[in-house]
Amino acid sequence: MRSLIPFRLRPARPARQTWARPEPPLTRAPVRHDPAPSLWAYRMQRVMLTPYLRALLRVGLPSFAVLFACALYIADEDRRAGITAVFTDLREKFEQRPEFMVTLASVEGCSQDLADAVRARLNLNLPQSSFDLDLEAARARIEDLDAVKSAELRVRSGGVLQVLVTEREPVAIWRQAEGLTLVDETGHRVASLIERSDRADLPLIAGEGADRATPEALALLAAAGPVAPRIRGLVRMGERRWDIVLDRDQRILLPEDNPVRALERLLALDHAQDILTRDLAAVDLRIAARPTLRLTPYAMNELRRSRGLEIVETEL
Amino acid sequence: MTDLYQTQRAMRNMRRAAMQRGVIAILDVGTSKIACLILRFDGEARLRETEGVGPMAGQSQFRIIGAATTRSRGVRFGEIAVMNETERAIRTALQAAQKMANVRVDHVIACFSGAEPRSYGLAGAIDLEDNVVTEQDIARVLASCDVPDIGPGREVLHAQPVNFALDHRSGLGDPRGQIGHRLACDMHLLSVDASAIQNLLYCIQRCDLELAGIASSSYVSAISSLVEDEQELGAACIDMGGGATGISIFMKKHMIYADSVRMGGDHVTSDISKGLQIPMADAERIKTRHGGLFATGMDDREMIELGGDSGDWEKDRRQISRTELIGIMRPRVEEILEEARSVLDAAGFDHLPSQQIVLTGGGSQIPGLDMLAGRILGHRVRLGRPLRVQGLPQAATGAAFASAVGLCMFATHPQDEWWDFEVPADRYPARSLRRAFRWFKDNW
Numbered sequence: 001m002r003s004l005i006p007f008r009l010r011p012a013r014p015a016r017q018t019w020a021r022p023e024p025p026l027t028r029a030p031v032r033h034d035p036a037p038s039l040w041a042y043r044m045q046r047v048m049l050t051p052y053l054r055a056l057l058r059v060g061l062p063s064f065a066v067l068f069a070c071a072l073y074i075a076d077e078d079r080r081a082g083i084t085a086v087f088t089d090l091r092e093k094f095e096q097r098p099e100f101m102v103t104l105a106s107v108e109g110c111s112q113d114l115a116d117a118v119r120a121r122l123n124l125n126l127p128q129s130s131f132d133l134d135l136e137a138a139r140a141r142i143e144d145l146d147a148v149k150s151a152e153l154r155v156r157s158g159g160v161l162q163v164l165v166t167e168r169e170p171v172a173i174w175r176q177a178e179g180l181t182l183v184d185e186t187g188h189r190v191a192s193l194i195e196r197s198d199r200a201d202l203p204l205i206a207g208e209g210a211d212r213a214t215p216e217a218l219a220l221l222a223a224a225g226p227v228a229p230r231i232r233g234l235v236r237m238g239e240r241r242w243d244i245v246l247d248r249d250q251r252i253l254l255p256e257d258n259p260v261r262a263l264e265r266l267l268a269l270d271h272a273q274d275i276l277t278r279d280l281a282a283v284d285l286r287i288a289a290r291p292t293l294r295l296t297p298y299a300m301n302e303l304r305r306s307r308g309l310e311i312v313e314t315e316l
Numbered sequence: 317m318t319d320l321y322q323t324q325r326a327m328r329n330m331r332r333a334a335m336q337r338g339v340i341a342i343l344d345v346g347t348s349k350i351a352c353l354i355l356r357f358d359g360e361a362r363l364r365e366t367e368g369v370g371p372m373a374g375q376s377q378f379r380i381i382g383a384a385t386t387r388s389r390g391v392r393f394g395e396i397a398v399m400n401e402t403e404r405a406i407r408t409a410l411q412a413a414q415k416m417a418n419v420r421v422d423h424v425i426a427c428f429s430g431a432e433p434r435s436y437g438l439a440g441a442i443d444l445e446d447n448v449v450t451e452q453d454i455a456r457v458l459a460s461c462d463v464p465d466i467g468p469g470r471e472v473l474h475a476q477p478v479n480f481a482l483d484h485r486s487g488l489g490d491p492r493g494q495i496g497h498r499l500a501c502d503m504h505l506l507s508v509d510a511s512a513i514q515n516l517l518y519c520i521q522r523c524d525l526e527l528a529g530i531a532s533s534s535y536v537s538a539i540s541s542l543v544e545d546e547q548e549l550g551a552a553c554i555d556m557g558g559g560a561t562g563i564s565i566f567m568k569k570h571m572i573y574a575d576s577v578r579m580g581g582d583h584v585t586s587d588i589s590k591g592l593q594i595p596m597a598d599a600e601r602i603k604t605r606h607g608g609l610f611a612t613g614m615d616d617r618e619m620i621e622l623g624g625d626s627g628d629w630e631k632d633r634r635q636i637s638r639t640e641l642i643g644i645m646r647p648r649v650e651e652i653l654e655e656a657r658s659v660l661d662a663a664g665f666d667h668l669p670s671q672q673i674v675l676t677g678g679g680s681q682i683p684g685l686d687m688l689a690g691r692i693l694g695h696r697v698r699l700g701r702p703l704r705v706q707g708l709p710q711a712a713t714g715a716a717f718a719s720a721v722g723l724c725m726f727a728t729h730p731q732d733e734w735w736d737f738e739v740p741a742d743r744y745p746a747r748s749l750r751r752a753f754r755w756f757k758d759n760w
């Protein structure tokens with residue numbers, strides 16, 4: 001049967017077979033070469049086997065490359081800032097965790113109004129991280145308050161800042177021209193006082209520099225013993241010695257050195273002869289070898305009169 | 317003579333430097349192969365009984381950390397014939413060994429088998445000054461040996477004191493501190509062609525290496541393949557190499573004679589090559605695979621394909637029986653052994669108390685050699701393999717590596733040679749400071 005295809009499909013003609021010798025390939029046959037290394041290859045191998053060079057290549061080169069890469073990375077300002085930012089951020093996150101936050105300050109060991117003053121003085125905007133708290137500075141601020149003798153700050157668990165305050169105890173009243181001041185046993189100011197009668201229990205001291213000599217005044221008051229009820233106050237004279245002022249305007253002038261001993265001698269004399277109950281204006285103990293009495297004018301006149309001396313009273 | 321003394325001393329110093337560096341290369345320059353071993357010194361040797369006056373050159377434990385072998389080129393009869401080729405072959409072996417050891421070596425101790433070694437026995441005697449033998453006296457007695465005329469163009473390779481005698485007592489190993497009147501010594505001196513040493517030195521310098529020592533291959537292969545009692549009682553070592561067969565005789569742990577026969581395994585190969593008309597490489601292969609020395613009826617039936625690349629069918633399809641191969645090999649081996657026997661006879665080997673003969677070297681691996689050698693040389697023949705050393709690869713433990721292994725022993729436990737002793741004081745230059753120092757030391 002005749003095919004419907006009008007032309008015949010022939011298979012492709014195979015390549016003409018040639019019986020001649022094939023063309024030699026372009027690549028040459030491998031030449032068997034000398035197994036011996038060339039002189040330079042040999043020397044190169046020996047150089048590479050040098051111990052120092054090997055150590056340098058194995059350790060020095062990689063570490064240098066790493067350092068170089070790090071230096072290249074660090075050289076850019078932005079990247080450096082980024083690295084520091086990452087670290088500060090981490091640090092802040094850690095510090096701001098709730099277990100490190102301080103939310104409350106409790107002031108203990110003092111009266112209410114002092115506690116308010118301490119709280120005002122602390123001046124912390126709580127809540128704050130305990131890492132940011134400068135307890136030392138806060139303590140110094142609190143101890144700047146006159147009424148605070150010492151303060152102890154510690155962060156307790158539960159985010160509480162505990163402030164333990166030790167108050168100053170006033171032991172004397174210092175009278176000055178400006179007003180009355182309460183001082184403690186070291187002479188430090190505690191507070192002001194409006195009325196003497198508010199603290200009638202405290203002794204009174206006066207005079208320039210009296211606060212600095214408060215311990216000595218307290219020692220004198222303690223030694224005063226039997227005359228203590230009669231003491232109206234102690235006056236610091238010329239910032240170096242004390243006068244004890246008794247009622248009836250009597251004065252005991254104490255020496256600069258060893259005033260307590262002088263006072264004890266006077267008290268012994270008083271015990272024996274009741275000197276202080278007599279009509280004296282002052283007892284001068286400033287020179288220990290020669291205590292001097294000053295009589296009141298009336299007593300002086302009476303004394304002269306009893307000795308038979310005529311008293312001429314003048315207007316002068 | 318002083319010149320040689322200086323070069324040998326310089327080599328000893330080099331060896332000391334190599335011991336401090338910790339590595340040294342061993343180079344066996346043979347006719348058929350060049351072997352290179354790299355030794356690492358492992359510190360001072362433990363107490364080891366020593367022969368002779370004492371280990372003056374310093375001894376050490378060692379371990380082989382690199383080994384390489386390559387086909388030798390440019391070496392004939394154990395001597396360097398073509399310098400460039402030999403240099404390349406040395407470089408190949410060294411590079412491979414360095415690569416295996418992963419260290420760089422700068423010092424090399426070499427040995428070679430050829431160069432017509434000649435042995436001389438020297439004797440010297442002195443009267444002692446103060447009846448006690450001191451080190452200085454040993455130096456003087458060594459210096460008093462009258463050196464024979466070794467001929468022009470020859471160099472001393474080994475000069476070892478073999479025996480000391482004090483008055484009528486002979487056979488002393490170490491006479492120091494002993495009391496007597498007259499000290500005599502025997503010395504064995506081995507001389508070789510100076511040009512062979514020069515060529516080797518040149519090749520090694522071209523490889524950027526320093527020569528730290530040089531030895532005769534027949535001596536070092538005897539060190540490694542003779543066991544201790546053989547060395548003590550007297551034995552000969554026949555090192556059948558490729559191009560030369562080294563013969564050395566040991567007595568009381570000292571070499572007393574060495575020589576070489578300028579024939580070896582390569583001659584057997586060339587006989588096969590010529591007789592069967594095949595290339596040398598094929599002849600070598602057939603020799604090692606099918607070689608033998610005693611034919612049996614079985615061997616007539618064992619046919620060996622010769623092969624070939626000529627394109628001629630008749631030639632490429634040849635076959636021979638093993639008997640034919642044996643017939644070619646045997647006369648040459650017999651000739652070598654006969655030569656060795658004549659050398660031994662000349663040396664007076666018959667007079668030794670023990671006449672052990674040890675065959676070693678690559679050529680000794682021919683099957684049946686021990687029987688043939690027994691017939692020719694005498695009854696007490698054995699095949700020797702080098703003793704085992706630490707770190708030696710399995711491939712390098714065969715008899716062919718006897719001289720390489722012996723050279724390791726030579727490098728680490730050298731016997732005292734002449735140049736290890738002090739120069740006697742009267743040989744110093746007249747105005748030398750050391751001479752003045754010596755005078756002070758002697759007089760106070």
